[in-house]
Amino acid sequence: MDLKRIILDLMPGSLVRTFAAPYVAGKGVASGVAKADELHTRLGIHSTVDLLAEEVFRREDVEATVQVYLRMVEALKGRPYASISIKPTSLGINESEAYCQDNMRRIVTAAAAHGMHITLDMEDRNFTDVTLRMFKAIRNEFDNFGIVLQSRLFRTGEDIKALHTKPCKVRICIGIYKEPADVALQDKADMKDKLFEYVQLLLDHGHYPEIATHDEPLIRRCIAHLDKHGVAKDAYEFQMLLGVPRTEIQQEIVKRGQIIRLYVPFAEEWKYAVHYLKRRLGANPAMAGMVLKNLFGK
Numbered sequence: 564m565d566l567k568r569i570i571l572d573l574m575p576g577s578l579v580r581t582f583a584a585p586y587v588a589g590k591g592v593a594s595g596v597a598k599a600d601e602l603h604t605r606l607g608i609h610s611t612v613d614l615l616a617e618e619v620f621r622r623e624d625v626e627a628t629v630q631v632y633l634r635m636v637e638a639l640k641g642r643p644y645a646s647i648s649i650k651p652t653s654l655g656i657n658e659s660e661a662y663c664q665d666n667m668r669r670i671v672t673a674a675a676a677h678g679m680h681i682t683l684d685m686e687d688r689n690f691t692d693v694t695l696r697m698f699k700a701i702r703n704e705f706d707n708f709g710i711v712l713q714s715r716l717f718r719t720g721e722d723i724k725a726l727h728t729k730p731c732k733v734r735i736c737i738g739i740y741k742e743p744a745d746v747a748l749q750d751k752a753d754m755k756d757k758l759f760e761y762v763q764l765l766l767d768h769g770h771y772p773e774i775a776t777h778d779e780p781l782i783r784r785c786i787a788h789l790d791k792h793g794v795a796k797d798a799y800e801f802q803m804l805l806g807v808p809r810t811e812i813q814q815e816i817v818k819r820g821q822i823i824r825l826y827v828p829f830a831e832e833w834k835y836a837v838h839y840l841k842r843r844l845g846a847n848p849a850m851a852g853m854v855l856k857n858l859f860g861k
């Protein structure tokens with residue numbers, strides 16, 4: 564076990580919670596709804612609301628997670644500026660693909676009744692195949708379902724080409740999970756060049772890219788390229804995480820008449836937020852430095 568991992572494991576929950584504060588809407592479904600409303604009313608910003616759940620193994624815990632998502636759909640309905648993000652490891656993939664797919668379908672069905680979009684987050688490479696399979700099966704039945712692809716993975720170009728014949732909303736990001744050199748790029752600049760390339764590839768295949776990055780030069784590069792090629796401003800959007808300080812560029816995007824959507828996580832129990840954040844910090848310890856910088860200035 565490396566030193567960073569040990570430090571993370573020893574870090575008290577209260578400290579992790581301090582780290583997490585800017586990134587988490589609060590406790591309970593109502594906090595996610597309130598944050599989505601506030602962002603839209605105050606700043607014209609859209610949201611994708613997510614429940615922070617520890618990897619769930621027991622059926623009763625999976626069912627409890629599904630029930631929270633169904634409550635979220637009810638609580639967020641009538642808000643065209645709000646969507647929901649879900650994860651296979653919270654919805655039963657540890658038991659079986661069929662069970663997880665069934666749980667996802669329940670959430671997508673409930674959301675479809677209100678014209679609400681659901682995004683299927685992408686986890687580490689061990690889940691890529693199964694996540695794509697479940698996505699495609701449900702996407703066959705519903706239009707309100709999108710997915711995430713990670714530009715660091717070598718496979719992503721082929722995954723885009725094989726995604727779906729129906730146009731889909733696809734969040735394209737570099738990917739939070741460190742992956743080995745035999746399956747993924749190791750250099751961040753290369754991952755970002757690929758992200759830029761995949762935005763065009765997604766458009767070429769009729770999809771709607773959701774460009775998820777905080778890298779301002781990359782955002783400007785995408786805007787310049789897409790404007791130059793006359794791509795309609797409603798053919799794609801930008802996404803960032805709640806808490807990452809990017810007010811200026813977010814407002815620039817709003818003024819361009821485009822969607823900027825923040826990922827708005829909330830916790831049912833703080834202990835789950837702590838587990839989630841520790842995992843994320845473990846997957847990408849550079850994040851800890853970024854959070855510190857945000858908290859304590861340069």
Ligand SMILES: Cc1cc2nc3c(=O)[nH]c(=O)nc-3n(C[C@H](O)[C@H](O)[C@H](O)COP(=O)(O)OP(=O)(O)OC[C@H]3O[C@@H](n4cnc5c(N)ncnc54)[C@H](O)[C@@H]3O)c2cc1C
Nearest residue numbers: 684685711736737738739775776777778802803804826853
């Ligand atoms: C809306 C959204 C959804 C996502 N969904 C997924 C997903 O489903 N699966 C997945 O693997 N990954 C997901 N990610 C994470 C993503 O893959 C990247 O790991 C993350 O966005 C950092 O990459 P970057 O392009 O912003 O570039 P970076 O070079 O990492 O960041 C650029 C700059 O942004 C700031 N910054 C970036 N991240 C943070 C942070 N967490 N805290 C503080 N400052 C920060 C820093 O100043 C940094 O220098 C998502 C990201 C976003 C924005």
